[in-house]
Amino acid sequence: MAAFDRAESLQRLAEERFDLLVIGGGITGVGVALDAASRGLRTALVEQDDFASGTSSRSSKLVHGGLRYLQQGEVRLVYEALAERQVALRNAPHLVRPLPFLVPILTRDGLVGRRLARALGGALWMYDLTGGLRIGKVHRRVSREAALAHMPTLRAGRLAGAYLYYDAQADDARLTLAVGRTAAVGYGATLANHAVVTGLLDDGGRIRGAVVEADGERLEVRAEAVVNASGVWADEVRALDEAAEPLHLRPAKGIHVTVPWSKVRNDIAAIVPVPRDRRSIFVVPWDGFTYIGTTDTDYDGPLDDPQCTPEDVDYLLDAVNAALTEPLHRSDVVGTWAGLRPLLGDCESERTADLSRRHTVVRSPRGLVTVTGGSSPPTAAWPPTPSTPWSSNSGGAGRAAPGASGSSARPRPPTLPSTSPGGTAARPRSCSLSSTPTPRWPRPSCPACPTCGPRPSTACGGRWPGPLTTS
Numbered sequence: 001m002a003a004f005d006r007a008e009s010l011q012r013l014a015e016e017r018f019d020l021l022v023i024g025g026g027i028t029g030v031g032v033a034l035d036a037a038s039r040g041l042r043t044a045l046v047e048q049d050d051f052a053s054g055t056s057s058r059s060s061k062l063v064h065g066g067l068r069y070l071q072q073g074e075v076r077l078v079y080e081a082l083a084e085r086q087v088a089l090r091n092a093p094h095l096v097r098p099l100p101f102l103v104p105i106l107t108r109d110g111l112v113g114r115r116l117a118r119a120l121g122g123a124l125w126m127y128d129l130t131g132g133l134r135i136g137k138v139h140r141r142v143s144r145e146a147a148l149a150h151m152p153t154l155r156a157g158r159l160a161g162a163y164l165y166y167d168a169q170a171d172d173a174r175l176t177l178a179v180g181r182t183a184a185v186g187y188g189a190t191l192a193n194h195a196v197v198t199g200l201l202d203d204g205g206r207i208r209g210a211v212v213e214a215d216g217e218r219l220e221v222r223a224e225a226v227v228n229a230s231g232v233w234a235d236e237v238r239a240l241d242e243a244a245e246p247l248h249l250r251p252a253k254g255i256h257v258t259v260p261w262s263k264v265r266n267d268i269a270a271i272v273p274v275p276r277d278r279r280s281i282f283v284v285p286w287d288g289f290t291y292i293g294t295t296d297t298d299y300d301g302p303l304d305d306p307q308c309t310p311e312d313v314d315y316l317l318d319a320v321n322a323a324l325t326e327p328l329h330r331s332d333v334v335g336t337w338a339g340l341r342p343l344l345g346d347c348e349s350e351r352t353a354d355l356s357r358r359h360t361v362v363r364s365p366r367g368l369v370t371v372t373g374g375s376s377p378p379t380a381a382w383p384p385t386p387s388t389p390w391s392s393n394s395g396g397a398g399r400a401a402p403g404a405s406g407s408s409a410r411p412r413p414p415t416l417p418s419t420s421p422g423g424t425a426a427r428p429r430s431c432s433l434s435s436t437p438t439p440r441w442p443r444p445s446c447p448a449c450p451t452c453g454p455r456p457s458t459a460c461g462g463r464w465p466g467p468l469t470t471s
């Protein structure tokens with residue numbers, strides 16, 4: 001397998017003409033690049049910072065259908081996400097693994113909310129039938145003792161039993177890198193990080209490439225079609241296309257806190273309801289730690305640097321403490337991360353939690369295709385369909401992809417390789433996540449940061465503050 005060489009990529013960006021240029025190296029952008037390159041299109045991708053430095057390293061790290069989205073009536077979204085979960089489990093078993101979830105049935109004043117328990121059971125049947133079953137297991141109800149065996153810190157007095165169901169977990173940053181690497185090394189796409197789009201090129205009223213700044217140089221990258229996969233920055237990129245109305249993204253901030261696993265002792269993930277709020281939070285074991293999240297609040301601060309506030313942390317601790325016998329304190333928090341969901345604005349919904357997580361594809365009058373949405377599509381554009389906008393728009397002949405007979409042919413889904421390309425450019429800055437993947441989760445090389453290893457970097461949002469103080 002060839003190595004990944006950023007200098008060579010920048011040279012190719014300046015000299016070659018591409019069928020497709022993708023803006024943004026998050027999971028959406030690399031997914032689009034893999035789709036296009038594996039169809040045989042000459043594909044380029046530029047990322048302003050590091051690959052996965054945006055929302056794609058700051059998620060809850062679940063590859064799931066979204067049990068909650070069924071409540072919102074988003075059956076199709078759940079169906080598609082569960083189908084994608086299966087593709088991810090099959091294609092990247094070294095990165096995506098099944099994860100059982102415990103849904104405790106909590107009593108109020110010693111009484112089991114029978115209606116609630118029945119509704120929960122019904123929702124889980126629906127989840128299974130919508131595609132959850134593909135994982136090979138059906139949800140089931142378990143006793144209070146069995147629930148406590150999975151999470152001994154749950155308040156036994158409030159516990160009437162629990163449901164167990166199955167979803168999956170992945171290291172989001174690593175998955176993004178693996179998809180990007182497959183596009184570059186396996187299918188010849190040209191990827192460059194630290195390459196920011198500052199303008200769009202117009203040719204006869206059509207967008208035909210972008211102005212890219214990298215290493216102090218200004219490059220003109222020529223492409224038949226341009227896809228804007230820049231997540232919460234999508235409106236900024238659309239503003240470069242004067243003919244495009246902004247999408248009016250409504251960024252929603254979500255934070256997570258990490259505590260030592262010994263404080264919670266859950267051997268599987270759990271979903272805990274937030275008192276006095278129509279939300280639940282995840283409590284997820286992660287290699288010696290447990291992370292808890294997430295919040296879901298409107299955000300109008302700087303997109304590049306969302307922060308966890310003490311109020312955010314208190315919200316999560318209060319929520320989880322309502323279900324635990326041994327309360328967690330701020331001093332137990334050893335790390336935090338914050339991310340922004342690129343949700344489309346909706347004046348009707350007061351709460352960002354109620355906004356749809358469905359992704360949206362829009363094409364501007366000059367042909368800029370923008371893909372944005374609120375849930376990771378790890379293989380969103382995979383297997384590719386002939387209706388994928390960039391395949392019909394490119395018009396380029398492209399190169400023959402392995403297994404493809406034409407640009408709209410359905411090649412066999414690529415299996416993400418479990419070996420590292422060896423190049424440095426494909427790695428997040430100072431992050432050990434992209435070291436050679438192993439069939440099991442990598443143990444952090446630094447006891448200080450369970451996510452990034454040696455130094456704080458993209459995967460924890462660049463902040464690894466150590467124990468949180470009360471300030």
Ligand SMILES: Cc1cc2nc3c(=O)[nH]c(=O)nc-3n(C[C@H](O)[C@H](O)[C@H](O)COP(=O)(O)OP(=O)(O)OC[C@H]3O[C@@H](n4cnc5c(N)ncnc54)[C@H](O)[C@@H]3O)c2cc1C
Pocket residue numbers: 023024025026027028029046047048049050051052053054055056057058059060061062063064195196197198229230231232233237252253254255294338339340341342372373374375376377
């Ligand atoms: C708290 C939280 C929890 C979540 N949990 C889950 C979960 O458990 N499961 C799930 O499926 N989804 C989850 N999501 C949603 C998921 O993380 C996002 O939908 C997904 O990561 C978005 O990916 P993206 O590629 O669209 O955006 P991003 O990852 O943000 O990528 C966009 C990229 O574009 C780059 N860019 C921007 N402007 C330019 C420019 N001018 N030039 C070049 N590059 C540019 C940025 O640097 C960035 O890297 C969660 C989201 C949040 C916030």
